[in-house]
Amino acid sequence: MLNVAVIGCGYWGNHLIRNFNSSPNWNVKYIADSDLNQLKKMSVQYKNIIAVEDSNIIFKDNEVEAVVISTPVSSHYELAKKSLLSGKHTWVEKPLTSSSEEAQELIEISKRMNRLLHVDHTFIYTPAVRKIKDLVYNNVLGDILYFDSTRVNLGLFQHDVNVIWDLAPHDISILKYVVGKKPVSVSATGKSFHKYSSNDIPSIAFLTIEFEDGSIAHINVNWISPVKIRQIIMGGSSKMIVFDDMETVSKVKVFDSGVEITQREDIYDVLIQYRTGDMYSPAIKNFEALAFECTHFYDCIVNNIESETNGESGLYVVKILEAADKSLAEKGKPVFFD
Ligand SMILES: NC(=O)c1ccc[n+]([C@@H]2O[C@H](COP(=O)([O-])OP(=O)(O)OC[C@H]3O[C@@H](n4cnc5c(N)ncnc54)[C@H](O)[C@@H]3O)[C@@H](O)[C@H]2O)c1
Secondary structure (H helix, E strand, O other): EEEEEOOHHHOHHHHHHHHHHOOEEEEEEEOOOOOEEEEEEEHHHOOOEEEEOHHHHHOOOOOOEEEEEOOOOOHHHHHHHHHHHOOEEEEEEOOOOOOHHHHHHHHHHHHHHOOEEEEEEEHHHHHHHHHHHHHOOOOOOOOOEEEEEEEEEEEEOOOOOOOOHHHHHHHHHHHHOOOOOOEEEEEEEEEEOOOOOOOOOOOEEEEEEEEEOOEEEEEEEEEEEEEEEEEEEEEEOOOOEEEEOOOOOOOOOEEEEEEOOOEEEOOOOEEEEEEEEEOOOOOOOOHHHHHHHHHHHHHHHHHOOOOOOOOOHHHHHHHHHHHHHHHHHHHOOOEOOO
């Protein structure tokens, strides 16, 4: 068993504490929150865990092997830096940091200190996304042509990040894990309709990412939608997938659909043929992503191996988010990567 501390006892921290606390690999020694009321609420549920307002107590305790940071994005860098420099393996919530420079620095510190830097891209640990990765890896879909995601709901308005930084990390991390292509450019448009902060924070945005092989991804993120939609369509040259995370049973459906263009020698016109074959829903295991991820974090530490969502994957996501912000400021002008 390893000792872990969770910093940030809000909405997501609650799920993290529950999962770490019920894992046979982990002993949650501390929970921390700078908001005393939040801390008190959580410590009522977990009477055996030490609750602290000042997270420096955790960094100074040599018995703590790992720290989980589940605070707002703007505080990830400072806390993760302190954690790594104090020799703790560090789990940081998505997105890793507010800038790629900060992410790069954390990666360097983790290497220098020989400590694991793990980013909580939770979707990568879901059975559905792991099944989709298998299908792509086994070439069931053929060449991936496009990825089209809709991630919309009503709220929660965030105060320190816009809707892109809040919701798009999920899709970008899925793209990185499942297809792993190098992005060439990003363009983004978006709007803020409600003034609830000193800055205008867009609550609806559309991102387009182009990849080096000519494939394309579109991500629609929205905090002011009347309905909650969590749907990704992936079009391949052989088959297509629909991943509907709101479905309880058949989350992933594989369609034998496609388009074939043939040019006959004796005619000038091309023939366009549409294929609409069978659809099936592959069997998907049933486990909680966070529980699986807690085990993965432990295994990586004890076996000294890289996490599937390491600092580099966190940096990949942050670079695309940063480019999207730049494009947003220029009304959708594409931002190119070197
Ligand atoms: N992986 C996922 O699917 C997922 C889902 C939701 C949120 N998140 C991420 O989790 C993080 C937290 O989000 P949330 O929705 O739980 O927010 P939240 O506001 O509900 O909770 C954040 C908590 O951190 C505390 N806090 C703030 N600054 C602190 C500091 N410097 N030291 C200690 N405590 C501090 C706050 O008092 C609050 O209780 C964010 O990075 C968010 O992007 C991830």
